[in-house]
Amino acid sequence: MARADGRNPDQLRPVTITRNWLAHAEGSVLVEFGGTRVLCAASVQDSVPRWRKGSGQGWVTAEYAMLPRATNTRNDRESVRGKIGGRTHEISRLIGRSLRACVDYKILGENSIMIDCDVLQADGGTRTAAITGAYVALVDAVRWMRERKMCKGDPLVASVAAVSVGVVKSTPLLDLCYTEDVAAETDMNVVMTGTGEFVEVQGTAEGRPFDRAALDQLLDLGAAGCAELTRLQKEALA
Amino acid sequence: MARADGRNPDQLRPVTITRNWLAHAEGSVLVEFGGTRVLCAASVQDSVPRWRKGSGQGWVTAEYAMLPRATNTRNDRESVRGKIGGRTHEISRLIGRSLRACVDYKILGENSIMIDCDVLQADGGTRTAAITGAYVALVDAVRWMRERKMCKGDPLVASVAAVSVGVVKSTPLLDLCYTEDVAAETDMNVVMTGTGEFVEVQGTAEGRPFDRAALDQLLDLGAAGCAELTRLQKEALA
């Protein structure tokens, strides 16, 4: 199957990771997976949520949102509608869980890091681009904290990267763009550590149920994609 | 590892599926997985959401909620807080996607089925119990429609069942109760058709990342559990 942009089935789109895109945030990254462009900003606070106080442990959380015209047709703002939609909630929670897999809370101490992932332009894979970029912003925020001696060592115990995979017209593909995503029979998001372990696997039968063989193929493809993204994160952080 | 209730690692809790628990709903089921008790009510409407009008196709959706004292300590009502939380959104969406895998929308015609899954009592695995019970309520609702000639044939193309699996103290366990869920290092929800294909796989590293071998073990365990639940659904529907 030929892909719209001529990629091989197991090829990522061009990925760019631009650090320090913002002047104010303790860590900030503009991450691009092809036409998908997500601004990740890490904010450090020297306090923790109420339920965490006195524990000696920190907290990491994330919020995901899309600008109204990130997509082909405009979406109403969630602030104007007065509530957050299910999709936004679901993705914010996924990003938060993924980043928390990188952190030793005791070493972080009673500090919080909030990662805002705002999609400026969407072309498929916004949540996986967000996780991949947010990790880099998190590293920069932690470096900022360590310069100020806010942590008792290095709280980062792993790196994370994420990629989407899916079956389109019976072919497993890596890093789906929007038109491929819409056409996918099966859709999976794979979040992995830099050492090749799984943090989160979410596979969904969009059109028809999938068997174990397809699942295995998608996991292989996702693992290879995450390994490549890990390499790009390291490059960006060097 | 001995389980609190003496089960084998690959054993489900006692499951009961009580049909017609409600007088008004077109399909209704009280499903119990041990101490977890979910009331599933299917409501039929002879119309579809606006974006679906004129397509000749139907729609199936779901809403999940917990009564405030389903859990050990009381949770404030989402109606009183004025908004739906992220967890509720995430689970409602999962149940809806799972049930939609069973249905041929063209045969359903321009009708909707809404499945309400209300947790009366929670002891782990509420979302998987909800999916398993909701499928049975869906079948009853479809039978009700077919008696009234609302569909052009049988719109059900598959059955679905779901179960949670997880790794607790390095042991893979089937159908986690609440105390096991809290202690799990890895947590996975597996939704499968009656023919053993996957509809949704969601695996999360709660404590530490997991490798492919652990993932494979959990998928095996989940597949066996779903097969057993499929058998119990058939029995209940006989």
Next chain:
Amino acid sequence: MARADGRNPDQLRPVTITRNWLAHAEGSVLVEFGGTRVLCAASVQDSVPRWRKGSGQGWVTAEYAMLPRATNTRNDRESVRGKIGGRTHEISRLIGRSLRACVDYKILGENSIMIDCDVLQADGGTRTAAITGAYVALVDAVRWMRERKMCKGDPLVASVAAVSVGVVKSTPLLDLCYTEDVAAETDMNVVMTGTGEFVEVQGTAEGRPFDRAALDQLLDLGAAGCAELTRLQKEALA
């Protein structure tokens, strides 16, 4: 006038009061008035609302809600609509006031009891069934507290029960089911103590205004119904 279910005008529907229906709540009751089924859960907290702090006195309050498919046609969830409707507010307030008539706050000490009344199935008289069941759940919660020496004695100074009465086709009827309620010209809810005094009387002319004679007849009927419900509460609590 013959009633749909063959009852005499002054006869209650079959009433069942099942205690300890839930595993987690300090008191819980499934109360049934015919087809009306309400789950009442009492939650104890060893604190009071802010405005009550330091007073040495406790607080009792209630929340009422209906599951979406408790009724013949589905109602949207108040959590989804993002606000609580007027009817829900009105009934929650009525239940709270009724239960507060049973309690000596000084003896209760600075503790709170919240009674959640969730209608699983509705066939008229949900608010009166809720009050009648909630009182029993309250007694169980208080017993739970006394076993733990949380109170300085018995804070319960009265029992309460409630029933609806109404005039249908000029005949005063006790304990209206839904079809009778819809047809009623006058509708009254009577909340009484176990010693036959009034806690709340709410009479409404649905179709046409009513005179003092009709009011008196309804009060007599309500008083007899509450006396019978008091007897059933005692039996359940024995």
Next chain:
Amino acid sequence: MARADGRNPDQLRPVTITRNWLAHAEGSVLVEFGGTRVLCAASVQDSVPRWRKGSGQGWVTAEYAMLPRATNTRNDRESVRGKIGGRTHEISRLIGRSLRACVDYKILGENSIMIDCDVLQADGGTRTAAITGAYVALVDAVRWMRERKMCKGDPLVASVAAVSVGVVKSTPLLDLCYTEDVAAETDMNVVMTGTGEFVEVQGTAEGRPFDRAALDQLLDLGAAGCAELTRLQKEALA
């Protein structure tokens, strides 16, 4: 028992009913019961709510609210809090039901009348003052409609007036001011037609339950008060 303002137990406060207080509304009344001042504005629309369309029948409804500084200490605005409180809901519904008892919807035709009752200053009895004033505004709105031939005759089939009664230090009192209301053991609102029939009776034991004798006394007192208010309404409308 001497009353703060020297009234007899069965005496109303000075009542004034000022018609046409507003320039724009089809009917408007500033009603005063002593220090309680409520602005009632009736708005006519030549349409009905969606669920009423095509029925040939009209609708009457009401909304009650308090200005933030109507009371001794300031209350936050419900618009700022983003939701309507239970008390506001309860009273709006009571006023609406009371006014609907006056109207023949078929004669009203497919028109709506909305009565806004805004409490400018509160000193007890705001809901009963609101009902009493709202009826007069309703009459003016109906006259306005009849001048424009919007109705097929006179849709008003009754008048309504309302008053609060209560037991303070064992003495039944008519038309409680705020300090009496706070001290009342029993509190009752009585809504009656001009011909002396009941539209709504709401009695609440604030401090302790009340017996039938007390209830009867309060009903007598309320009936006399409503008769006097009916006389004042007629005078104002003459």
Next chain:
Amino acid sequence: MARADGRNPDQLRPVTITRNWLAHAEGSVLVEFGGTRVLCAASVQDSVPRWRKGSGQGWVTAEYAMLPRATNTRNDRESVRGKIGGRTHEISRLIGRSLRACVDYKILGENSIMIDCDVLQADGGTRTAAITGAYVALVDAVRWMRERKMCKGDPLVASVAAVSVGVVKSTPLLDLCYTEDVAAETDMNVVMTGTGEFVEVQGTAEGRPFDRAALDQLLDLGAAGCAELTRLQKEALA
């Protein structure tokens, strides 16, 4: 150009300022600019918002709202809609800024004054009438505080008054009524101190952009109007 009510272009409508219109508020004014009628209530609190605590300084703020039938056609309540509209926000902020120009926060001490401006009837210029009346209510609230020795001197360092001006059919007019406001090509609100300095100037091209000459003319007209309103405020406060 002849004005609807026969006024000269540079003439205010009849203005009345009635102090102490409410019994409970520390300062209260019913201000009328022709048919525009705004009730201004000043509430004193011996505390400040959280972000101001410990500063030794006070705070003054304002909220503006309209009764639903203040206007020719009824507007839905913002409390019912569950949110405050942009216009309400904008005007509340303008009134707050204007009043804060009058106050020395250090002399006020850690006290707050909230001014509620509720439009009972609207005929153009509601925000400028609100500011003009609110200032008088503020003075009364400050006098009330000074009688109770809550301030360390006189916190009022200026007076403010406000008026609208606009160009209608090429003629600059002072104090526009509603029909003039709707027809205005340019609309300006001018807020000035009693000593003739500007606190706020907001000019908007409604129909077509305006040049510096028109702007100058409107400022002259506004300055004269504010001077006259200052005189009326003084008279009212004498």
Next chain:
Amino acid sequence: MARADGRNPDQLRPVTITRNWLAHAEGSVLVEFGGTRVLCAASVQDSVPRWRKGSGQGWVTAEYAMLPRATNTRNDRESVRGKIGGRTHEISRLIGRSLRACVDYKILGENSIMIDCDVLQADGGTRTAAITGAYVALVDAVRWMRERKMCKGDPLVASVAAVSVGVVKSTPLLDLCYTEDVAAETDMNVVMTGTGEFVEVQGTAEGRPFDRAALDQLLDLGAAGCAELTRLQKEALA
């Protein structure tokens, strides 16, 4: 007075206007005034709001928002808080009014253009940068429409640009950055057409009232700044 970045009092910050920053929007601009960076996206719809239907006329509106970490400390999202703040409302309305001054609605036909202005990074003057950039996005959206023959000619009758001016330490300054804005005694936003006429003038005494001479100086400064911005807009659009 020396400015932090060495500018003259009457000098703009470096301004860049990057067109077509987004792939999907009909017009899009990233506008930068020094460290202030606003993304303006124009969305065309071939319909109008309900109240405008059948008029033959179009509509232009705008929404302004800030990303949570656009500023030095993180602000909670308005979508999470569930409501839009007063400042956001005020600025959205200002941008909308300013852009509407450019458009002949009859020539636009029954089409709408919504301009989203999202502040990616804030350093003072976000609203004036937004207006200046939004105009350019509007022009591109109109060109897009004209290529598709959606308009009956050129609906643009004027250009608009905007700049902030203010008095800091008694010196009138053009185009204030954040630290200057905070220190300003008087703050004014000036919106002008390309032909030098005023569309909106908003001057506010932050610290102390200002006299006519100061107002005149600020207007002169604003007019010069807008003229320069108009030149830059033309350059960008060439």
